[in-house]
Amino acid sequence: MIIGFLLILLDVHIFFDILPDPLGYILIASGIQQIATRKPNAKNAELTAYFLMALSIPTLFLSTEVLNQMQDNNTGWLLYGLSVTLVDLILMYFVFRMLIHEVDYPIDPDEKQKSARKMMIIYMTIALTTAFIHPFLINMKQDFQSTVTVITILLMLTVHIAFIILLRNLQKTFPPDLGRVYPEERPN
Numbered sequence: 409m410i411i412g413f414l415l416i417l418l419d420v421h422i423f424f425d426i427l428p429d430p431l432g433y434i435l436i437a438s439g440i441q442q443i444a445t446r447k448p449n450a451k452n453a454e455l456t457a458y459f460l461m462a463l464s465i466p467t468l469f470l471s472t473e474v475l476n477q478m479q480d481n482n483t484g485w486l487l488y489g490l491s492v493t494l495v496d497l498i499l500m501y502f503v504f505r506m507l508i509h510e511v512d513y514p515i516d517p518d519e520k521q522k523s524a525r526k527m528m529i530i531y532m533t534i535a536l537t538t539a540f541i542h543p544f545l546i547n548m549k550q551d552f553q554s555t556v557t558v559i560t561i562l563l564m565l566t567v568h569i570a571f572i573i574l575l576r577n578l579q580k581t582f583p584p585d586l587g588r589v590y591p592e593e594r595p596n
Contacts, residue, residue: 409439433461447510453502504528515581
């Protein structure tokens with residue numbers, strides 16, 4: 409699941425997307441299946457990840473810059489970008505709910521749930537604020553628009569990285585006999 413979120417976060421285009429978002433969403437869905445099967449938030453997160461996989465297929469062939477230019481000039485592509493953003497927020501909501509309520513942490517579950525809950529509040533506050541502000545940027549002066557854009561990009565990048573770190577820290581709580589082997593725990 410961590411690799412899936414990294415693939416979505418990183419965007420490297422050389423004629424096509426080298427780190428494709430659809431593959432990232434497949435890895436997220438696969439990770440969700442391994443963590444919490446047959447639980448409501450996990451199932452919703454898995455279905456949302458598969459839906460985003462299908463929805464993000466155009467990103468394989470179009471760079472972010474091209475998509476942004478198309479969104480500026482075409483209402484259909486603007487709606488596409490907005491829908492991907494909103495469905496991605498829904499995915500994150502279900503993933504956070506799964507991490508808080510449906511994952512059975514073997515070590516210190518209350519602390520793990522508390523840290524996931526804090527991260528959910530921070531992440532959703534920044535993501536929803538960014539999604540709300542974005543449509544109004546077009547009506548702002550250019551210098552203010554640039555400043556707000558840079559700030560929101562940096563904030564979103566920060567919470568995405570913090571979320572990936574949270575996932576890694578939560579992953580470390582599971583014993584290696586569940587298929588996870590950490591370097592410090594390998595037998596000599």
